[in-house]
Amino acid sequence: MSSIRPWRDIARRPSRQIMVGNVPVGGGAPVTVQTMTNTPTSDARATIDQIRRCEEAGADIIRVSCPDVESTAAFKQIARASRVPLVADIHFHYQRALEAADAGAACLRINPGNIGSSERVAEVVRAAKANGCSIRIGVNAGSLERDLLEKYGEPCPEALVESALDHIKLLQDHDFHEYKVAVKASDVFLAVAAYTQLADAVDCPLHLGITEAGGLIGGTVKSAIGMGNLLWAGIGDTIRVSLSAEPEEEIRVGFEMLKALGIRNRGVRVVSCPSCARQGFDVIRTVQTLEERLQHIRTPMSLSVLGCVVNGPGEARETDIGLTGGGNGKHMVYLAGVTDHTVRDEGMIEHIVRLVEAKAAEIEAAQDAAATAQAAE
Incomplete structure (x- = not known):
């Protein structure tokens, strides 16, 4: 039997490479597997314990929510203890992004258009540059901007992509290019279509996910269908399987998905x-x-x-x-x-x-x- 099997080949979409801490994303680097903690971030001990379990499961990158000042205060201790790079998840409060960057975040998950004026975006960019942080722009069908919903009437691929491009421009206007982008939706068809369109429109790394996918079984199936389609098409540089399950289960499912496609083998x-x-x-x-x-x-x-x-x-x-x-x-x-x-x-x-x-x-x-x-x- 011939060892050459062209029907198994996956030609990955070319992209720029950015760094999340010491982990390369995009530019031909291995597809990384992420998850997110669900403990109160202000409880540093509990969060570190959960991070340790995720590390043992093989997590390459872990996201930690920072909704308040107590969380960013604890983030410094958490970041020091973590063996993998941490992404600080920020919504609306630009000050949390500044605090998280100073506290050791390797990446900031924000939507620049949601944190206020251009001056605030500039402050976040300055903090990211000063601390060597990358940024993930996280567009979600469930939280699209009102003007885009009015323009398109409902969440659709074009709306998600336009939102992503608008957020990208805000960073580029401040000469910041160390970013990756996600255009997530719970609807598999919507997510796949949006990512496919975005892949043709930008050269940055893409973070894949089917958001709010569901429980362990249903969410695994849904994620495998959506993300599997994209990965098979060569789209995607880092992934998170969003399950209503323990974070370490997301890691295991993510690696199983990559193993099934022959993209990355672990274990x-x-x-x-x-x-x-x-x-x-x-x-x-x-x-x-x-x-x-x-x-x-x-x-x-x-x-x-x-x-x-x-x-x-x-x-x-x-x-x-x-x-x-x-x-x-x-x-x-x-x-x-x-x-x-x-x-x-x-x-x-x-x-x-x-x-x-x-x-x-x-x-x-x-x-x-x-x-x-x-x-x-």
Whole structure:
């Protein structure tokens, strides 16, 4: 089978690159995965604890809301404790943006047109430049400007794009170009159309999201349809999956989305069957347990878990480690696509976890050796 698979190629939209702290966004950099804390920001300890869980889940960037002076006062402590760059979420109160920039924000999420006069925009730009902050312009169908709603009659792609361009001009008028833009909507069709139009109109990085997507299941499906369409078309430089769920779940869903498209791999990609009467073990419970037990693995690799020999051997040939159900509680284990040994029901999960951990260590050691050899050349 040929290793060249043009039907899998995704040509990413060219864009300028900006920095969010030490994380590059756009310009060919890996698509980053973001989330947002939901603790009271004024409670620094609780917010830091939640940030730590998101970091463990793999968050590249984390957004923190700063609605009041108590929040920006706590932000300095939070920013010092965070291992990833923080975006300060600002609405209306330009003074909060100034405070957050001084407190260590790597990026400010604002709509320049919502914070008042041109002089206030200039103050925010000066603070951003002085502190090395980038800015995310966040246009949302649910909070479009009144004049645009009157002009278009309802939220539509043209209205979202016009709003984004208006906000961009306010920053460009002050010679500020370190920005990325989002044009979010809860309606999948509206969001996809708006992002598609905006992608043709600007060269800045785009932040993708289907806003207010819903709960864990419904929101995941909705986000995957909308953001998946855009990512497949090469549009999007950083993403946030907006779920009514814990922030770390947003990170996991985001990475699963990128893994499914082959855009970015992190951790174990599990291939598993939905199970049927042929299954030689409880596939559903086994997969659930393995996914939980293997969350700490960051090295990209693949694991197939199939309940019987109908599709099991074929899937196992395509994965690093494979498990196929057999009879009498005895199941086949594949390594690098080749049958290797059998394992019984008792201790099966522990055995697979150990194999995955060993494979991850092997891959990491090979990567380290290659990097050392390259550095020595």
